[in-house]
Structure formats: structure tokens, C-alpha cells
Amino acid sequence: xxxxxxxxxxxxxxxxxxxxxxxxxxxxxxxxxxxxxxxxxxxxxxxxxxxxxxxxxxxxxxxxxxxxxxxxxxxxxxxxxxxxxxxxxxxxxxxxxxxxxxxxxxxxxxxxxxxxxxxxxxxxxxxxxxxxxxxxxxxxxxxxxxxxxxxxxxxxxxxxxxxxxxxxxxxxxxxxxxxxxxxxxxxxxxxxxxxxxxxxxxxxxxxxxxxxxxxxxxxxxxxxxxxxxxxxxxxxxxxxxxxxxxxxxxxxxxxxxxxxxxxxxxxxxxxxxxxxxxxxxxxxxxxxxxxxxxxxxxxxxxxxxxxxxxxxxxxxxxxxxx
Amino acid sequence: xxxxxxxxxxxxxxxxxxxxxxxxxxxxxxxxxxxxxxxxxxxxxxxxxxxxxxxxxxxxxxxxxxxxxxxxxxxxxxxxxxxxxxxxxxxxxxxxxxxxxxxxxxxxxxxxxxxxxxxxxxxxxxxxxxxxxxxxxxxxxxxxxxxxxxxxxxxxxxxxxxxxxxxxxxxxxxxxxxxxxxxxxxxxxxxxxxxxxxxxxxxxxxxxxxxxxxxxxxxxxxxxxxxxxxxxxxxxxxxxxxxxxxxxxxxxxxxxxxxxxxxxxxxxxxxxxxxxxxxxxxxxxxxxxxxxxxxx
Numbered sequence: 001x002x003x004x005x006x007x008x009x010x011x012x013x014x015x016x017x018x019x020x021x022x023x024x025x026x027x028x029x030x031x032x033x034x035x036x037x038x039x040x041x042x043x044x045x046x047x048x049x050x051x052x053x054x055x056x057x058x059x060x061x062x063x064x065x066x067x068x069x070x071x072x073x074x075x076x077x078x079x080x081x082x083x084x085x086x087x088x089x090x091x092x093x094x095x096x097x098x099x100x101x102x103x104x105x106x107x108x109x110x111x112x113x114x115x116x117x118x119x120x121x122x123x124x125x126x127x128x129x130x131x132x133x134x135x136x137x138x139x140x141x142x143x144x145x146x147x148x149x150x151x152x153x154x155x156x157x158x159x160x161x162x163x164x165x166x167x168x169x170x171x172x173x174x175x176x177x178x179x180x181x182x183x184x185x186x187x188x189x190x191x192x193x194x195x196x197x198x199x200x201x202x203x204x205x206x207x208x209x210x211x212x213x214x215x216x217x218x219x220x221x222x223x224x225x226x227x228x229x230x231x232x233x234x235x236x237x238x239x240x241x242x243x244x245x246x247x248x249x250x251x252x253x254x255x256x257x258x259x260x261x262x263x264x265x266x267x268x269x270x271x272x273x274x275x276x277x278x279x280x281x282x283x284x285x286x287x288x289x290x291x292x293x294x295x296x297x298x299x300x301x302x303x304x305x306x307x308x309x310x311x312x313x314x315x316x317x318x319x320x321x322x
Numbered sequence: 323x324x325x326x327x328x329x330x331x332x333x334x335x336x337x338x339x340x341x342x343x344x345x346x347x348x349x350x351x352x353x354x355x356x357x358x359x360x361x362x363x364x365x366x367x368x369x370x371x372x373x374x375x376x377x378x379x380x381x382x383x384x385x386x387x388x389x390x391x392x393x394x395x396x397x398x399x400x401x402x403x404x405x406x407x408x409x410x411x412x413x414x415x416x417x418x419x420x421x422x423x424x425x426x427x428x429x430x431x432x433x434x435x436x437x438x439x440x441x442x443x444x445x446x447x448x449x450x451x452x453x454x455x456x457x458x459x460x461x462x463x464x465x466x467x468x469x470x471x472x473x474x475x476x477x478x479x480x481x482x483x484x485x486x487x488x489x490x491x492x493x494x495x496x497x498x499x500x501x502x503x504x505x506x507x508x509x510x511x512x513x514x515x516x517x518x519x520x521x522x523x524x525x526x527x528x529x530x531x532x533x534x535x536x537x538x539x540x541x542x543x544x545x546x547x548x549x550x551x552x553x554x555x556x557x558x559x560x561x562x563x564x565x566x567x568x569x570x571x572x573x574x575x576x577x578x579x580x581x582x583x584x585x586x587x588x589x590x591x592x593x594x595x596x597x598x599x600x601x602x603x604x605x606x607x608x609x610x611x612x613x614x615x616x617x618x
Binding site: 029030032033034036037039040041043044046047048049050051052054055058112113114115116117118119120123124125126127128129130131133134135136137138139141142143145146150151152153156159190195198199204208209210212213216222225226230247248251253254257258261274277278281282290293294297300301304305308309312 | 329330331332333337346349350353354357358360361362364365367368371379380381382383384425426427429430432433434437438439440442445448449452453454455456458459460461462463464465466467468471472487488490491493496520521546549550552553557561569570571573574577578582585586589590592593596597599600604607608611
């Protein structure tokens with residue numbers, strides 16, 4: 001294409017029209033470049049950028065008998081006065097903290113362990129990632145079956161060990177941490193830990209071996225090697241996954257929704273913030289309120305953006321983004 | 323995958339001492355046994371409990387091995403839950419989403435990487451910004467938008483496009499593809515341009531053939547994402563017409579009115595395609611997981 005344009009230039013004449021033809025060429029190039037972009041840009045505009053703005057606008061509006069009008073802060077005031085709002089946040093934070101204690105530390109130590117083994121590495125890597133591939137409904141309905149207070153496998157194991165049985169996800173107790181939420185965390189960790197484990201494993205394999213050799217010459221034991229070499233060397237990935245995990249766990253929905261057939265559970269013990277958004281918008285028959293749901297969405301968006309902002313800041317110099 | 327790492331926490335010298343060798347054997351055996359129990363154990367119950375009769379499935383105490391094997395449970399579950407239809411629906415959504423993502427995201431990433439249009443950087447930054455806002459937060463406005471697209475005034479609820487098109491707005495795909503295209507040597511593309519190839523021709527004959535690995539990674543993850551999604555298809559397909567529901571939603575909706583053994587048999591059958599997919603593409607999935615993300 002470049003060659004043909006050059007050939008036409010002498011025929012076109014002196015300098016000014018050469019500039020014009022360069023401009024035309026640039027315009028043509030831009031048109032084709034934007035042509036390649038347009039499909040994705042439209043999808044982003046319709047399904048990402050516009051909804052983002054719309055959520056904020058909707059949270060300040062109300063809809064009454066089909067007429068939309070401005071509502072000021074009333075949607076926010078309404079959700080803050082709803083006691084389930086605070087219960088949902090308490091549950092979500094409880095889930096996030098428990099999932100961090102279990103779902104963040106366990107994969108790290110599993111990865112350290114797997115990295116030391118010289119055999120069966122491929123098999124073990126496959127094993128931990130297997131549950132990630134399962135359809136979540138299949139995995140969660142299986143756990144709901146295990147958790148069943150009467151015929152479930154878990155209570156059967158407890159009975160064999162002569163331990164008191166539990167109601168698991170249907171536990172009514174509301175003292176934090178609730179047994180109900182711990183049950184959700186166990187299922188969620190089993191389902192999701194594979195991804196984090198394999199990312200840690202890749203990070204561990206990038207630690208230069210000389211560091212461990214040097215530490216051994218200094219007489220460092222296993223624990224000190226982990227503390228002074230393994231953890232500092234993987235700090236960036238540890239903190240990146242921490243942020244990602246917080247953002248992911250605060251959006252918990254499907255785990256509780258399927259385990260408790262609707263998500264709220266006994267005494268609203270497993271009601272999450274996303275579940276409350278869903279309930280406000282779609283599950284209150286006749287009283288569905290998109291505007292209150294949007295206000296709640298904005299609150300969650302603000303909280304999450306703190307963590308995703310921290311994540312972007314941590315990865316700012318890196319090429320990788322996940 | 324099986325090549326031993328250069329040097330880890332415990333040195334090979336330590337492992338070769340008699341005490342180290344015994345300890346290593348014990349740890350290895352424990353890890354293999356415990357991991358197999360924890361990760362395969364539940365799958366054993368998923369598949370075997372579907373073979374029990376309805377009464378045995380809810381019997382106290384539960385049996386570990388089915389006392390009487392009823393393979394008919396699987397057939398009953400298949401027809402009762404309508405797994406054939408659910409499977410076709412889900413495949414249709416997943417491959418449709420893959421098709422649109424590959425066309426639009428590859429073209430966009432190629433344009434941003436190589437054609438560099440005016441404002442391209444701004445557009446790319448706006449796309450990356452969406453990574454900061456997780457999709458569940460936008461659930462309501464997204465639903466409202468899909469129900470009445472601005473300007474076009476189209477209602478996509480209940481149509482497969484309600485799953486296909488939003489899946490294109492995936493900044494991570496564009497990021498991965500663009501980064502790969504950026505790494506293609508300029509000379510290769512210049513050679514194509516000198517031969518008179520148009521941008522589309524260059525993309526098709528030069529860029530795509532060498533981008534197979536990254537396109538494989540993007541495809542696998544986009545298929546898995548649609549396959550595993552629950553809340554969005556619940557709203558836009560099931561909410562409109564239950565016959566358009568996906569595998570996940572369909573089994574969940576059937577679970578409260580279906581005997582336990584049929585629910586498990588249906589779940590087991592729903593798990594088979596993803597398990598087979600994983601075993602076939604295991605290597606690409608496991609390496610794509612880290613190669614796509616953390617090599618910096």
C-alpha cells in the first residue's frame with residue numbers, strides 16, 4: 001500500500017499536495033484502525049462503560065408508577081436504615097477474613113510443600129486444579145449433600161469420631177465466626193484454591209537457588225529460610241494475590257446461594273452483599289427496586305475500588321496484570 | 323512439567339542422606355494420599371452416590387459403597403432435569419461467546435498494538451479501567467441496559483446475545499492479546515506491508531498463525547468462564563424463559579424438587595464435559611494460568 005501511494009505522489013505535483021496526501025493516508029489508516037476497534041469498543045461502551053455511569057445515576061433516582069425522578073440521597077438513606085444491609089456487610093467481611101485465613105494461607109503452604117517434592121508433581125498439580133474446572137453448581141450441590149445434618153457424610157464422620165454433630169451451613173448461631181459461614185468458606189476454598197496454588201508454585205520456582213545455599217552456609221534452618229527467603233522473594237505476588245482475593249471474596253454470591261438454596265440461610269447467616277443487591281433488584285416479588293440495588297452497588301464499588309486500586313498500584317511496574 | 327526445579331528449600335544433599343530419604347518418602351506418601359482423598363474423594367461420592375437408589379441416598383448412616391447399584395438413576399436424571407437441552411444451551415452460549423470474543427477482541431488488540439489509531443491509548447486505558455470494577459457490582463445497570471440498549475432500543479433479554487456480547491467486553495483478553503502482538507518483530511509485519519498486504523491480510527496471514535498459543539489460552543479461559551457462570555445466565559436467560567437456562571442454572575433450579583440421588587447423578591454428568599476438557603487441555607490450562615499472568 002505504501003509503495004502505490006509513493007508512485008502517485010510525483011504525478012500529483014508539488015509540496016502542498018504531498019502533505020495533503022500524507023494527511024489522506026493517515027486518515028485512511030486511522031479509519032481502518034478504528035474499524036478494527038469498533039466491535040470491542042461498542043461492547044465495552046454498552047456493557048461496561050455505560051452501566052458504570054448508569055449505576056451512579058440510578059442510585060440517585062427513583063421510579064414511581066413508571067416515572068423516573070431525582071431522589072437525592074434517599075436510596076442511600078434507605079439502604080443504610082435496612083438492618084439486613086449491616087448483616088450482609090458483617091457476613092461478607094466475615095467471609096472475606098475467613099477466606100483469607102484459610103484460602104490465602106493454605107495455598108501458599110501447599111505450594112511450598114509441592115515445590116519440595118521431586119515426584120508426582122504433575123499429578124498433584126492436576127489434583128489441586130481439578131475442582132476449579134467443575135461447574136460450580138455440581139460442586140456446591142455435592143457439598144450441600146455432605147453438609148446435610150441428618151444423612152450427610154460430614155456428620156457421619158463426626159459421629160464415628162464421637163464428636164458432637166453440627167448443622168453446618170444451616171447452623172442458627174449468630175456469634176461471629178458463625179459455623180454457617182465457616183462451612184461456606186470450606187466449600188469455597190476446596191473449589192477455588194487451585195488457581196492461587198499454581199500461581200504461587202510458579203513464583204516459588206523463580207526464586208534463585210543460590211539464596212537458599214547462602215542461607216544454609218549461614219546455618220539457617222527450614223523456618224528461617226521460609227521467613228527470610230521464600231516470603232520476601234514472593235512478596236510481590238503474595239500482596240497482588242491478597243488484593244485479588246479480597247476483591248473476589250467480597251463478591252461472594254454463588255457459594256452461599258446454592259449451599260443454602262437462596263443464599264440467606266438460617267437467621268440471614270450467609271446473606272452476602274451481592275446477594276442483597278440481587279434480592280433488592282430481582283427477588284422481592286412486586287417490590288423490586290433497581291434504584292436501591294444501584295445505591296448498594298455503588299457502595300460495594302467504592303469499597304472494592306480501594307482494593308483494586310491498591311492492586312493496580314502494586315503491579316504498576318509489572319508487565320503482568322493478574 | 324516433571325523436570326525437577328534447580329534448587330529449593332531443602333537441598334538434594336540433605337535428601338540423599340539416609341534420614342532425609344526416609345523422611346522424604348514418608349512426606350511424599352502422605353501428600354499423595356491426603357491430596358487424593360481431599361480432591362478425588364468428593365468426586366468419588368459425586369459419581370457413586372448417583373448410582374444409589376433414592377432411599378439409600380438419604381439413608382442414615384450414609385453408605386460409602388452403594389449397596390445396590392442403580393445405573394438407571396443416571397438415565398432418569400438425564401430426562402428429568404433435561405440435561406440434553408441444558409448441555410446444548412450451554413455449548414451454544416459458550417462457543418458463541420468464544421466466537422465473538424475472538425473476532426472483536428483479536429481485531430481490537432491488533433489495532434491497538436499495530437495500527438495505533440488516534441486516541442488508541444485512551445481507549446486502551448479505559449478498557450483496562452474496567453478491570454477495577456468487578457462485573458457483579460454492575461449487575462443491575464447491566465441488566466437494565468441489556469433489557470433496553472441505549473440508542474438502539476433493543477431488548478436482548480432471553481436472546482443468546484445477552485451472554486455473547488457482554489463477554490466481549492473483557493479487558494483481560496485484550497491486554498493479553500495486545501501484549502503478545504506487541505512482541506511480534508516489526509520486520510515481519512513490515513515485510514508483509516511491502517508485499518502490499520492490507521491490515522486485514524497481515525492479521526490473517528502473518529499475525530494469527532504465530533499467535534496460536536495466546537489465542538489458545540484466551541479461548542480456553544473464555545469457554546470455561548461462560549461454562550462456570552451462574553448469576554448472569556440466571557437473570558438474562560432463565561429469568562426470561564426457563565427453557566433457555568444453562569447447565570448450572572438448570573441443575574440448581576431442579577435440585578429443590580428432585581430426589582437427592584438424581585441431583586447427584588445430574589451433577590456428575592454435568593461435571594464430565596469439564597473434566598474431560600481439563601484432562602485433554604491440562605497442559606495448556608496449567609501453563610496458561612501462569613504464563614498469561616505472571617511472567618513480567
